[in-house]
Every structure is written in C-alpha cells, then in structure tokens.
Amino acid sequence: MGKLFCDSTTIAGTFQTTSPTVPWRDPQSPDLEAVDLFDQAKVVTTAATWDDVVGLEDQQRRQLQKLHAKGVLWKQPGDHGSSVVFRLSHGGEVSSDGNCLFTASQRAMARDVDAPELRRRTVKRFLEDLGSASEERREGITDAIRHMYSPDLRSGWGVHVVQEVKLLAKKEDRIALDSAIDELVQLGMQREMAAESIYKERCIPVNDGPSWAKYMSISGSPDDDEYDIITLQYTEEGLLSVDENRGGHAAAFGDDIAIECLATEFKRQIYVVKYT
Structure with a gap:
C-alpha cells in the first residue's frame, strides 16, 4: 500500500467529498490557517527509485515500478x-512503528514539522x-x-481470524494494576x-471520540505519553494473548480517521493506493 500526498491547490476545482469518518472541511475556509508544507522539488530530489528499496518481493517491485511509470489517475468528480x-x-x-504515518507525512511534505507535532495537530x-x-x-x-478498537467479539469471525481490543492504562496506575493482577493470580487465576x-x-x-x-x-514515548496501550487479542475460541x-x-x-484529519489540517489530498 502506498500513500500519495499532494498540494490541494494543484487540483483543478475543489474536491468536495464527505469523509467516511470525519466531516469534510473546505480547505479554503477562512477559519483555517494557511499552511503550505509541500515542496515537490525536495521530494523529487531526495526520492530513491524502487530498485533501491529493500525488503520488497520481485512481484511487488514490478508492480510499484509500473505504478511509477504510468502514474495514478485522479479525476475531478x-x-x-x-x-x-x-x-x-x-x-x-x-x-515500521506506530509513528510511520506521521514520519512519512513529514518527509513527504518536506517542512520543519516533526512527527510528534503532526500527531498533536491531527x-x-x-x-x-x-x-x-x-x-x-x-x-x-x-x-x-x-469497530476498529472495541469490536463486538460475538461477530466478525467470518472475516477476521484474530480481533484486537485496545485499552488505555494511565502510566501512574501501572503499579496498582499490577498489584490487582497479582492478587487474582494468588487466588489461582491464570496470569x-x-x-x-x-x-x-x-x-x-x-470506543468513542474522546478516547480515540x-x-x-x-x-x-515513556516520558511524554500519559497512557500506555494495552492490547487484548482474541480468536473465536476466546482470549489469545x-x-x-x-x-x-x-x-x-x-488510521483512516487520522489520515482524514491530517489531510484537512494541512490542506492536502492524501490518496491510499492499494496494489496486489
């Protein structure tokens, strides 16, 4: 999967489509600060060819080279x-950590805004x-x-082999949480x-906007984050890990919501290109 970043002002007309997750906002709206972060020259001069990319299978490399040669057509609605x-x-x-979207965005837009700042603004x-x-x-x-982070574990098994539930633990509560878990273990419960x-x-x-x-x-960041992410993995038979x-x-x-917010905040169109 690849993501395309472009300056929305280069597209003829206004791309007015409603996001599936976040309300669309007009990039020309006066209440949005004008921020131009895209520098095509910097991206082109620093970009490597697909032959230089490590970790790709031959078929993947050929598909990406084909996409590079032909381009991706976007048509005004x-x-x-x-x-x-x-x-x-x-x-x-x-x-390939959780910051990859924001790190890649920072590189694509080629400006002095680091990945943590992109995350905060998103x-x-x-x-x-x-x-x-x-x-x-x-x-x-x-x-x-x-659907993404607190799925109904009674359904969805025709599509997923493993489903995940995300929980947030306050860092300051970790010692108390460990003590409570140890008490149950001492009573004979599996860890x-x-x-x-x-x-x-x-x-x-x-499971809602504020928790998202x-x-x-x-x-x-162990020092800067207020919460730790706890992940519960399930199969159809029950708890996996x-x-x-x-x-x-x-x-x-x-995720998709973050991509939409990032695009809106910086007045960019971000296209996700899937290839098989």
Whole structure:
C-alpha cells in the first residue's frame, strides 16, 4: 500500500467529498490557517527509485515500478471534471512503528514539522471537527471507532481470524494494576485471564471520540505519553494473548480517521493506493 500526498491547490476545482469518518472541511475556509508544507522539488530530489528499496518481493517491485511509470489517475468528480495523474515515488525509509504515518507525512511534505507535532495537530483537528459535527455524524464516528478498537467479539469471525481490543492504562496506575493482577493470580487465576479481567475493569476502552483522541496522542514515548496501550487479542475460541506494553513504547498507528484529519489540517489530498 502506498500513500500519495499532494498540494490541494494543484487540483483543478475543489474536491468536495464527505469523509467516511470525519466531516469534510473546505480547505479554503477562512477559519483555517494557511499552511503550505509541500515542496515537490525536495521530494523529487531526495526520492530513491524502487530498485533501491529493500525488503520488497520481485512481484511487488514490478508492480510499484509500473505504478511509477504510468502514474495514478485522479479525476475531478462530475462528467466533465478535469483529471490529474500522480506519480508514486519512494520518499525514503521510515520505521515500521506506530509513528510511520506521521514520519512519512513529514518527509513527504518536506517542512520543519516533526512527527510528534503532526500527531498533536491531527488529534487537535479531530477534536475540533468532532465538536462541530452533528449528532448523527458523531454517532457514525463513534461506530467507526468501536469497530476498529472495541469490536463486538460475538461477530466478525467470518472475516477476521484474530480481533484486537485496545485499552488505555494511565502510566501512574501501572503499579496498582499490577498489584490487582497479582492478587487474582494468588487466588489461582491464570496470569493472562487475571490481566484481561483487571485491564477491562480499570482501563479506558477506545470506543468513542474522546478516547480515540487519547489513544492517537500516544507516540510510544515513556516520558511524554500519559497512557500506555494495552492490547487484548482474541480468536473465536476466546482470549489469545495480552500485550501489556511494559516499556510503554507502543505507539498508536495512524488510521483512516487520522489520515482524514491530517489531510484537512494541512490542506492536502492524501490518496491510499492499494496494489496486489
């Protein structure tokens, strides 16, 4: 999967489509500060060819080279809309941790805004848009968040082999949580079952807008983050594992909601290109 970043001012007309998760906001709206972060020259001069990218299978490399050569066509909505062809170029390596969306965005936009700042501004944009959304829209956003991070474990097994539940544990509460888990273990409960019980009882589930904002603010910094991410993995038979994230290094991966907010905040169009 690749992501295309482009300056929205280069597209003829205004791309007015409603986000599936976050209300669309006009990039020309006067209440949004004009921030130009895209520098095509810097991206082109620093980009490597797909031959230089490590870790790709031959078939993947050929597909990416084909995309690079032919480009990706974007057509303005409407029968007589103009079209633009974007080239998919490799902008450099990023770590495969939860900050990869924001690190890649920083490189693509080629400006002095670091990944943590991009994450903060993405969360801020989300909360502002959520506050101005209609009740119906807020319910839709909540449903999307629950589907991703607090799924109904009674269903979905025809699609997923493993489903995950995300919980947020305050760093300052970790000692108390460990003590409560140890008490259950001493009573004869298995360690993972005890951990599941305590975390589900005392931690914050990621199941609505405010909890999503807390979750997406987590960059994996033991010193700066307020919360640690706890991940419960389930199969159809029951609990599979508990990732307690002891070191506090797990970061929240940028999801579709974050991509929409990032695009809105910096007046960019971000396209996700899937290739098989």
